[in-house]
Amino acid sequence: MDKIRAFIEEQFLVEFDDDDFPEDSNLFKEGVMDSFGYVQLCRFLEREFAITFTEAEMTGNVLVSLTQIRDTVAAKLKRNG
């Protein structure tokens, strides 16, 4: 799961930090996420964890913070497992 954090830090040139930029920051509201980056992130998660996202899942605001992304991926892996 640390790979997700590393990917986001590299892709968006940010550094998570408990005080200034905690892992539950909304990446859209913080202005970190753009359309290209969001699609790259989804591609990365699908490839890395061999999962796929459906449109219905994506309307549930699942992928907006690192914390949420981790939880979502973990839940999907558990279901698949």
Add this chain to the structure above:
Amino acid sequence: MCGIAGLIHTDVASQDLPDIIAGMLDRISHRGPDGLGTVIGDDWALGTARLAIIDPKDGIQPMTDAGGRFWLAYNGEIYNYRELRSELEAHGVVFHTQCDTEVLLAAWLHWGAECLPRLNGGFAFALYDRRDRRLVLARDRFGKRPLFHARHGSTLLFASEMKAFLAVPGFVFAQDPGQLASILGVWTPLPAQSGFTGISALPMGEWMSVDAGGRMERHAYAPLRFADGPAPASEAEAMALIRQRLEHSVRLRLRSDVEVGVYLSGGIDSAIVARLTTDISGRPPATFSVTFDDASLDESTEQQAVASALGTRHHALRITGAHIAEACPQAVYHAEMPAFRSAFIPMFLLSRLTRDNGIKVILSGEGADEAFLGYDLFKETLLRGAWDGMDEDTRRQRIARLYPHLGHYGPQEVAALTGLYQQFSTERMPGLFSHELRFQNGRFSARLLKDKADPFAAIAALVADNDGLKGLSPVERAQWLEYKTLLPGYLLSTQGDRPALAHGVENRCPFLDQGVIDAASRINLHFDDGYDEKRLLRRAFADDLPASVVNKRKFPYRAPDADAFAAARPDYLELVQSETELAKLPFVDTAFARRLSTKVLKSPAGEISTKENQTFLFLLSITLLHRFFVSRDGVPGHSNSRPRPPVMRAVDLRGQP
């Protein structure tokens, strides 16, 4: 076309004024290589570097009235000058030249500021009233021609390009971090912004006066309007209206005493302009295009198709990444503004080719996408606005019709894009709904600055202060923002006027005509859902142009970006890589800037996102502007072999009542 410059209310010794005004004009003489003209008073001076287009022999400036009270320095063209002249003659005005300059002076003397809404053209002018010691500055309604002003002690300075101020003793340039934040966020300056402390642009559609006491007043004379007339009764009528308005607009813009050429992009808009130019003038024009080795950027097939179909004398300029890296410093110097992409640099090189082929005036397709909803931004606004009420199938179909040229908008990405749009379906930034997704890239670029103040505060205030926006639809609001930001702040300036005039070429835009915009507004979204962009515009000319061009989808004009610099490694990249160099710009977040530069210059091109590309271009252009304007270190293109234009008029009124 010309460059104008001047100063009023100055306490500089009057014997120094001739050198100062000559120096200011010299800095912008690329705009007007045909001749310099100046007039000098006891505490004022103004002048023109002229590119002679209409009545080359008699249109010498600065021009004055019969009594010698008013002095006019004028840059641009008023396309309906013949009609205005007839109207003024009917009022008893007698003319001595065939030039539009004289018509403008007479129009101001006759109607005052009420003359401005009557003018159809691209212009900026300065009119000094000797008796009242009052200056008027005015600018065309769309911002086709530039005009900047600045206070310098008691003096008010003005010029077509800010580089004229480099010649004013004691004038200091300083980049303004507050304006830079807004420019990085929005992608372009707002109408009054210059990027430099203490320098303002006169916004489009405004005039201002400075009276003897130095009091400044600004007036908007042409608020942007979208026609409220009825839609045509049928598609056939709509297409006839489009053709009629565009033909009239091109006809006006072919008024010139020198030959007019056309810039062909490969898209439908410039193809229409070339077609109408051929039909109206009775012979095919000279056409000019840029081409690229990179097939994902190149449109030479479509350019050739149009040139062959019309039989134009076509000139194509092959642009490589190395050309871009080499010309970048000069192009940035001419642009004077931070730039978010490199596509303006080929236009700087294209104007040189145009001039070398003896063409001083060109027409282009600029402005069509704003008027006829050509950009995907407008579709995206429609989709996001309706998102919450749509079912999954409709959303999927709509997404599939967006951004066909972007790799990350393919059908395999529908789930990810659904997640993205879900986040942007309700307005978060009041009045800026249409641009919120775009501004995410801007937020990233704004991280170049140390001060993390809101980069959108200035544009939010601009929108909130504008009552005219209240009655507009979401798509019209998106258009309004385009007409106030990207169009004047980049397309008409950094990519339009500045690179063209760098080599003495005047660019004219038939789609930026109020009659054309009125027609488009009456037609847009009345006959279709807007997702098939510019459908009726394309259909209106379907029988007159190659099908490959008519049916081609919107393909944004782009050029090699960061990869060009990564491959060519020009010396000046130290400006964005060296800690010492970056430290010269105290407002830059050096750590972020270096991290970005390293990533952009060392990663494979496919891994660099749009936002990183554009942020890199911003950083590079900001550091180059710092070098040329703030440090004044190796200002390009000044002491080269370019001959100084001849002095055509030098009027000395010092010591005269």
